[in-house]
Amino acid sequence: MMWPAAELLDTTRFLLEPLFEDHADEMVDVLAFRDLYHFTGGEPPTPEVLRVRYARQSTGSSPDGKAGWLNWIIRTKTSGQPIGFVQATLTGGGDQLVADLAWLITPPAQGSGAAVESSAAVLAWLKGRRVRSVQALIRPDHSASAGVAQRLGLSPTSVRIDGEVLWEAKFPYS
Structure with a gap:
C-alpha cells in the first residue's frame, strides 16, 4: 500500500515539520522530563536511542507495509523551538483508512492549547486524505x-485496550 507522506503543516502558532532522524538531537531536551512518562511508562531517551527511533519512524511505514507512519515535530513560530510531536498511524485501505492519533507536549508548553491546535491541523490534513x-x-x-x-471531536467508547480507553471520531464523506 502507498501511504501518504507527512507534509509541512502550518497553524496560527506552530509549524509541524515531518519527522527526520536529524530532529533527534533537539528533541532530546523536549523529551527529557520524567513527568512525560507517568502514564506511558519508560524513561527519557538518549540521543542515540532517539536517532534510531526517528530513523525507523521517518520511513513512513511499518516494516511489513501494513501501517503508514506519519510523524510531525511541533515547532513554535515565535522561537523556532520544538515543543512536542503529533503522530498518526494509518491502517486499512481505500476509503476505510483509520488513523491512530497521539500527541505529546513538553511540560513547559503544556496547558497552552498546543496539543489541540497541532492535532487539529493533523486531523484536517488526514480528512483530506x-x-x-x-x-x-x-x-x-x-x-x-x-x-x-x-476538543478534537473524539468521544470515549466502551472499548478498553491494555487499560486505556479508546476514543474515536468518524468522518463522513459524500
Missing part, C-alpha cells in the same frame, strides 16, 4: 489528554 475515522488510546486518569481528545 480520505481517512474515515480517527482514534486515540487514553488512560482513564489522564484528564489532560481526555480534554484534548474531546
Whole structure:
C-alpha cells in the first residue's frame, strides 16, 4: 500500500515539520522530563536511542507495509523551538483508512492549547486524505489528554485496550 507522506503543516502558532532522524538531537531536551512518562511508562531517551527511533519512524511505514507512519515535530513560530510531536498511524485501505492519533507536549508548553491546535491541523490534513475515522488510546486518569481528545471531536467508547480507553471520531464523506 502507498501511504501518504507527512507534509509541512502550518497553524496560527506552530509549524509541524515531518519527522527526520536529524530532529533527534533537539528533541532530546523536549523529551527529557520524567513527568512525560507517568502514564506511558519508560524513561527519557538518549540521543542515540532517539536517532534510531526517528530513523525507523521517518520511513513512513511499518516494516511489513501494513501501517503508514506519519510523524510531525511541533515547532513554535515565535522561537523556532520544538515543543512536542503529533503522530498518526494509518491502517486499512481505500476509503476505510483509520488513523491512530497521539500527541505529546513538553511540560513547559503544556496547558497552552498546543496539543489541540497541532492535532487539529493533523486531523484536517488526514480528512483530506480520505481517512474515515480517527482514534486515540487514553488512560482513564489522564484528564489532560481526555480534554484534548474531546476538543478534537473524539468521544470515549466502551472499548478498553491494555487499560486505556479508546476514543474515536468518524468522518463522513459524500
